[in-house]
Structure formats: C-alpha cells, structure tokens
Amino acid sequence: MIDAATATGPVRADAPAGGEKVIEMIGVNKWYGEFHVLKDIHLSVNKGEVVVVIGPSGSGKSTLIRCINRLEEHQEGKIIVDGVELTDDVRAIDQIRRETGMVFQSFNLFPHLTVLDNITLAPTRVRKWKKSKAEERARYFLEKVGIPEQANKFPGQLSGGQQQRVAIARSLTMEPKAMLFDEPTSALDPEVIGEVLDVMVTLAKEGKTMVVVTHEMGFAREVGDRVIFMDAGQIVEVGDPDHFFTNPREERTRSFLSKIL
C-alpha cells in the first residue's frame, strides 16, 4: 500500500495506527535563510519500527533526522520525541538527546579517548551511572557489535567498519528509545559495509526503533517496515519495501530508483 501526494496536501508518513508513537513530526518546515529545505513534513514512527529514508543528495533527508535531536532547528511545526515536545527549552532538548542515539556518517568517535572511554563517557556523565556499571554495559554492547577485544584501543587504531561499530555501541549503551542513523555506511570501504549492516539488521530484528537515512536498499528490503522517499525537501512517497521497490507510484521515485538499483 503506497501513499502518494494527493491534491489535498503533503504526503503523510504516518505510522500504522495502534502503535506507541516514539517520534512525531507534525507540519515541520525548515529554512536555511531563504532556502526552504524541509517542506510540510508529517512523519511518525512507532516503537519497534524501522523507517528508512532515501532520496538524492540535497533532498533534506539528513536535515530531517538532525532536526529530531535538535542538531538542526526547525522554524515551523512540532516535533515530539518520547512524549516530549522539542522546543528551545534546554531541558527538553537534553532529555530528547538522552533518548535518541545518533550514528554519523563520519563516525565522530572521540580520538583522544579509548574505545571503552568513548562508550562510557556519556552514561557516567549524563545518566550518572557508576563506572563499574557503565563499563559492564559498554563491554556488553561491544560484544554485541562484534569487537569486544578492541576495548582499550584508540579509535585511530581501528578500521572504518570497526569505528562505526564502536559508534553504534556508544549510542546503544545510553539505552535510547530510538536510534537515528545518518548515512552510516556512506564513508566506508565496500568490504566493511557488510559488518556494519549486519549489526544494524540484528538491532532491527531485536525490535529497536530506528530511523535510517541510507542508500543501502538491501537493508531497507530486509528489515525496513516503511520506506520514505524524499526529494527537494518534501516527502514524495511512502510505502512498505516490497511494493516500494517493485512498483513505485511517483515518477520522481521511479526515476531515482532506476539510477541506483
């Protein structure tokens, strides 16, 4: 079942009814100066859903998820995460950031800290866990992403795929309600993309709420619940992966997919 832009308004990427909404974006608009970069975004994500956002560069997909944890500010509309509305209130922002983990295209590990310190920093300083608890959870998630032996190395000593997996573990250890992925594999060598995607597939299958901006269509097909196609700042088409990739309705979607599939 596919929704497409109707004459009555923007395409809504609403989550299926009956779920517990973790992320809600209602009528969100953003401008960079004169440039209208996000247009009338309606999006919601249920707990346990995996939403994949695809689109050409400049379509605003990164800006969209960066608005969710206030790395970018929206000028119009409402964003609600875990029941908390995202405003200029610093407390609200910090609370939302505690509950959303973000994985960046360029990993952004802290180079002056060991892998273990990278992961335990936020839990000890933000969630105020004791060092022992933070370390134990850190090692658990390092094991989960497959590299427990790297705990005492520095990020510079790891490969790109390993660094990204550490970044994922770093976000997971904070036990966020939702994970945001901003093109997590775009900066990786092809031979290590698989190890990162494997981790993400495992997370998805375990029921983690995820919003993933990516070009990896295989991932979307395997574990995506919904695929959203964005272009020029607006949501063009939404659908479940099976139909989306085989029979997209919109011309723009078809044109984009034909270039990358």
Place this chain on the structure above:
Amino acid sequence: MAMIPARPAPVPTSGAAYWVKKNLFNGPFNTVLTIVAGVIVAWSLFNLANFIFVEASWGQVWKNMKLFAVYRYPAEHLWRPLLVAGTMLGLMGAMAGVGKPRSIIANAYWSLMGFVALVSVVAVIFWPSVRFLWPMALLIGLAGFGVAKAFPQVVRGLSLAWGVWLVAGFLLLAGFGSGGALGRVPIRDWGGFLLTLILFTGIVPSFPIGIALALGRNSKLPAIKYFCIGFIEIVRGAPLIMWLFIASLLLPLILNVDANSLPAIMRAYVAITLFSAAYMAENVRGGLQAVPRGQSEAARALGLSGWQTTQLIVLPQALRAVIPAIVGQAIGLFKDTSLVFIVGLVDFFKVADLVSVQPESLLVTGGVKLEVFLFVAIIYFFFAYRMSIASRQLEKQLGVGER
C-alpha cells in the same frame, strides 16, 4: 599464483652513507655548496672556539656568579632559594619516579639534575658560601625520585604538594621578621636568574586565563564576547615592554593604592601574565577551530551538556593541536622576561649588563661585554632548547600531526 617474496634492495636506500650521498653530494652544484658551507662552518666554529678558550677573559663572569644567580639576595640566606629549588627538583623527581623511565617529565628532570650536578661540583670546589647548598639541592631532588620509586602512592598527593611548594616557597624566599635565619628579604632584592624564573612562572596563570578568553570570545553573550575580543586585540596591539611600563604606572592607580606599596615585581608579573594570556587565547582559538564540528555534534547528541562537551571533548583536542604554538610562546616568554629592566627590576639579563660596566670589567682590555652576554646566551639557550625538546616529546606522545 605464488606470491613474490620480498628481496633486499640492490643498492642501499637508507643509512648514513646514503643520506650523505643523496643530500649533500648529489650533483656538482650541491657538492660545491656542501664544500663551501662546510668550510664556512668549520672556520666559524674554529673562531668561536678560539675566542671561548683562548682569547676571552671569563674572570668577570666567574667572579659574579652569585649576582647572576640571585643578584642582591643576601649571601647568608642563600640556603632559602636553594632549598626551594631543591624541593622543586624533589617534586619533579617524584613525578619522574612514578612514571615511565623515559617519560617527558623524567627526561626533563634528569636534564635539570645533570645541570645541578655540574654546578654542585663547581660549587664544592670553588664557592665556599654555597658549597654544601648545591649538593643539598641535588640530594633533595634525588630523594624525591627515590621516595616515589619506593612508594608510588605518593602520586596522589602531588597536586597538593605543588600547591604547598608554591606558597611555602614564596613565603620562605620572602621571610618574616626583622632578623635571624628567616629574616625578611625585601622583594626588591630578588634578582638575577631567580627573578627570571619567578617571572617565567607567570605563564602558569596565563594558561587558564587564556583558555577562558578564547572560550569567551566564542560566547553568544555580546558583553562577554566583545570584552574578550577587546582585551585580546588591545593587549596584542602593543609590545610587552610598553605594557610593563604601563602596568608599572597604571596598576597602583587602578587599584587605588600608593605606588610604592606594590612591589615592582608584582606589577611586572601581572603585565607578563595578562600579555601571555592574550596570545594564549589566540593559540587556543586556533585549536578550537581545528576541532571538527562533528565532535561537538556527537557529544551533544549523546546528551552531554555544552560545558561538558567543551571540557571533555573539544578543549582536550584543541589544546593537543596547539602544543607547538603554546610551548613556542612559553619559550618566547622565558626570554621576554629580560624586558623587566624597564621597570627597574634586575633580572638575569640585566645583571649581565651591570657586570659589564663594573669598574673591574672596564679594566679588562676590550671590556667583557662579549663574554658576559655569551654566558647569558648559553644559559638561555640551554633552558629554551630543553623546553623545545620537551615539546617535541609531548607532541610525539600525543600523536600530534598523525591521523
């Protein structure tokens, strides 16, 4: 398909002979250049050695060592600065003892100890008034190292120990009361290398002030931002010598006290600290700009507050990036202390000037200016170069310039 095994190269591609051939003699022009340069260097070195060992009269330098070291500090109280120096060496030794054998602090410690050992030998033989004091300082330094090696847990008290040393050292140098072993030594009598070192410690408070200024410059609050910009630009707009002059005249006015109640040293110290802070701020600002934006984004995304992000993530990386600049500034400041003569203080450099115009100096044919200033230059060089080495080691340890 079989892998090709590695073979040694048919001609040498590394080694001393290779380096010489490739860099000095790799072509007619370079060969000629090398020979000409070699001749010039050899000739200059010969002349310098000739001057130092044959022609110069080092007598005046030798006779005035005490002046060079502490100028007018009373001879009977010299145990005090040497005790302070000894305990400083002891604390450094403790730091060296708990760390790795070739750590930066250990290397610095052993260099200084070597220097002190050398002076101790000279003192024992030639300088009766301090013949026991220099070895005493050496022994205290060694004791610090030994204690730390035997009881590594002392490292926990080290910060406190340094703080105590700073305060107690100052009080000991100044003294109390009117007479006796701990009698007052007016601050205006502190001079020579002792004064140079004391003024040099001004770099320590300038460090946090500089960081605060750099962070303030990036602040969103206009009042803080423009104050910091104004301070930095105004201070950097004039030479240190002018600020020393101004501080000397202005500070009593600003603080609304009588001009004579503020020791000249204090005015110079404030000027040096604030001057250094302004340059430190710009160094740190450069470092802050070098930290990728993604670092603070990742930190904020994890829920770290702005202050935590700055303190734990951004500043450590920023400072690591500008170590060469900061140490360069320290080295510069160490030498700039020689400007305090303008406010009537007698530092190491000024002593040289005074010695060169003593009546005995003028009796020597040709004067002793060359000898005196060469001596001063060598001492400055030893300390500045030692700092430079420590800086390079620090860079290497922190991986500056590597990925």
